[in-house]
Amino acid sequence: MSRTILHKANTRGHADHGWLDSFHTFSFAGYYNPDRVQFGTLRVLNDDRIEGGRGFGAHPHDNMEIISIPLEGGLVHEDNLGHKQVTSAGEIQVMSTGQGVFHSEYNSSKDKPASFLQIWVFPNKLNVTPRYEQVSIDPAKGHNRLQQLISPRADHAAASGKDKTGSTAASDGAWQDKAFSTATSDGAWQDKAFSTATSGDGTLESRDGGSAMTSGNGAALTEGTWIYQDAWFSSGRFDEGKEETYTIRKQGNGAYVFVIKGSFEVDGQQLAARDGLGISDTDAFVFRSLEPGSELLIMDVPMQNKLQ
Amino acid sequence: MSNEKLQIMAVGRVEAIMQVVERLINSHEGWEATIALSEAEALAAFEQRRMSIVLVGAGFSAEDEESLRNKLQEIEPTVIVTRHYGGGSGLLENEILGILQMRK
Numbered sequence: 585m586s587r588t589i590l591h592k593a594n595t596r597g598h599a600d601h602g603w604l605d606s607f608h609t610f611s612f613a614g615y616y617n618p619d620r621v622q623f624g625t626l627r628v629l630n631d632d633r634i635e636g637g638r639g640f641g642a643h644p645h646d647n648m649e650i651i652s653i654p655l656e657g658g659l660v661h662e663d664n665l666g667h668k669q670v671t672s673a674g675e676i677q678v679m680s681t682g683q684g685v686f687h688s689e690y691n692s693s694k695d696k697p698a699s700f701l702q703i704w705v706f707p708n709k710l711n712v713t714p715r716y717e718q719v720s721i722d723p724a725k726g727h728n729r730l731q732q733l734i735s736p737r738a739d740h741a742a743a744s745g746k747d748k749t750g751s752t753a754a755s756d757g758a759w760q761d762k763a764f765s766t767a768t769s770d771g772a773w774q775d776k777a778f779s780t781a782t783s784g785d786g787t788l789e790s791r792d793g794g795s796a797m798t799s800g801n802g803a804a805l806t807e808g809t810w811i812y813q814d815a816w817f818s819s820g821r822f823d824e825g826k827e828e829t830y831t832i833r834k835q836g837n838g839a840y841v842f843v844i845k846g847s848f849e850v851d852g853q854q855l856a857a858r859d860g861l862g863i864s865d866t867d868a869f870v871f872r873s874l875e876p877g878s879e880l881l882i883m884d885v886p887m888q889n890k891l892q
Numbered sequence: 893m894s895n896e897k898l899q900i901m902a903v904g905r906v907e908a909i910m911q912v913v914e915r916l917i918n919s920h921e922g923w924e925a926t927i928a929l930s931e932a933e934a935l936a937a938f939e940q941r942r943m944s945i946v947l948v949g950a951g952f953s954a955e956d957e958e959s960l961r962n963k964l965q966e967i968e969p970t971v972i973v974t975r976h977y978g979g980g981s982g983l984l985e986n987e988i989l990g991i992l993q994m995r996k
Contacts (some may be wrong), residue, residue: 646950
């Protein structure tokens, strides 16, 4: 018998800062609910909408795998690793923040809002060399099937280099010293200079992401990008009535299902847009689209973190 | 009711991040931060002033964290030493609130 936890969209934490309207599935910032801290190693699932011309000024992150999925519009990302790139709907961005990164994120449009999901997963390896990557997702591949966005292993990432940009910090042990200056929306974190040396690990070598990986769920193992965790993210857009069985990718993992658009029946429970359902203690579950063009995101994550 | 602030030490090897963490903790009424960039600095600061909570951040391995926990708890068995994830943004307040909730 599976164990489930249902988070209806209207029970999420909410913070409206004017320029930023954010819904928190799990406790975040000023929203703290002891019953909703995390689902296994999935710690943050924020559903953010940023006004045109606004964004997050330079701020630090460390030891967290951060996945950004734009749903509408685009975000300009700039970091002290030297990246300055726009991530738009149809792309995903990953940062393995490891030893530490300063970055900013702004709406790429001056006048149109941007919305995106920001997801944080605890890493299974601490203090890695920071890494940034951005990949394009072909929407045709996610129609009536799940398309893999994230997997644990570098050699599962998209084989085609042309759709991928990004890098780790220099593997020869030195980041470029980069003065990083930006205006912020609230006046904080301005003019942040940051430099550090690397430990030389965390480059894009193939990693053993664990056992029991399957080729099920209709998703090829060579799609998307990777993080420092035995986690698999998949998404898809489904016609009404389309039914699939999702197989948990690794023993000890659970799946958090988040409905982006439309509605689904998942493991016997009806979910509307922005509802989430955590499912654990099971090997598989069934989901069925309840209306045309329904979209979901499945985050298959370890329920216990095992640091390497 | 005590006016004494909750003493929190944040330990990590990246000074720029620790300065942000310090500012974020101090921005919370009732909390006061001390930062340390090494185990030696953390122990020295702890000898000077007892902290209730110690957050261990980037640059410290799980073994470093355990070593620091053991040494601090030899000095003060009630101190809570825990991992800080995220570099300050978003989770810092949550982590501290979570510890305070557990202590109730």
